[in-house]
Amino acid sequence: MPRSNRWRWPLGLLVLLAASCSSMDYFRLQLRIPRRADVRLADFDSIVVGDFLLKSEIEDFDLNQELRDYLSTELAVELETQVGLLPTPLTDESVFENRDFWKNLDLDNKKTVIFSGTVEYSDETRKALVHKKGREQETPFPDRDYMKTRKFYSLNMHIHIIDSESGITLYNQEFKEQRSYSNPNQTAYFAFFDLAYQIKEKLFREIMGGNKIQDRYLIIH
Secondary structure, three states: OOHHHOOHHHHHHHHHHHHHOOOOEEEEEEEEEEEOOOOOHHHOOEEEEEEEEEEEOOOOOOHHHHHHHHHHHHHHHHHOOOEEEEOOOOOOHHHHHOHHHHHOOOOOOOOEEEEEEEEEEEEEEEEEEEEEOOOOOOOOOOOEEEEEEEEEEEEEEEEEEEEOOOOOEEEEEEEEEEEEEOOOOOOHHHHHHHHHHHHHHHHHHHHHOEEEEEEEEEEEO
């Protein structure tokens, strides 16, 4: 049976059963579906993380250094190999379309894959009027309104993965993450690692493949 049709008849059967027997009991099953890797990193002799073009950053936080260190460390752990850092003087976004720029980097004639891109990191403090309802029979504690402050951090990245031999971008994808904190004094350093982790998990699933969890339902009488 062709690979593309392998799942069609059991999935179609489950849908029909679910529609006609909605009152029946069922088991929920979780299946691991193999996912194809978008980039074959094993085809390269070395992996490096270049500079990122900063579109916005938070004062007193070295975004480029923290991002490069984080991404290179996570790649090295995941791939069980050494990952280098490569200075790349980025002037504007057009550099990612300039194949000659990436082909002429000093990489000791190795077939190398380069991680680079653009990044924005911002913070915002928001205040909201919150209504707290007093509990019944607590007349000394009536309803009241008060101001609540929350801190929001946003990390937006457009990641490019580039073949150093051809200068061609093998993968490019934009990621946007935001997280709020009830502590209005939450630091940019702490929030960065929360947001970078969320992006890293999505990025690695796409470029390295692995298993994707999907739910299936088995109808029983």
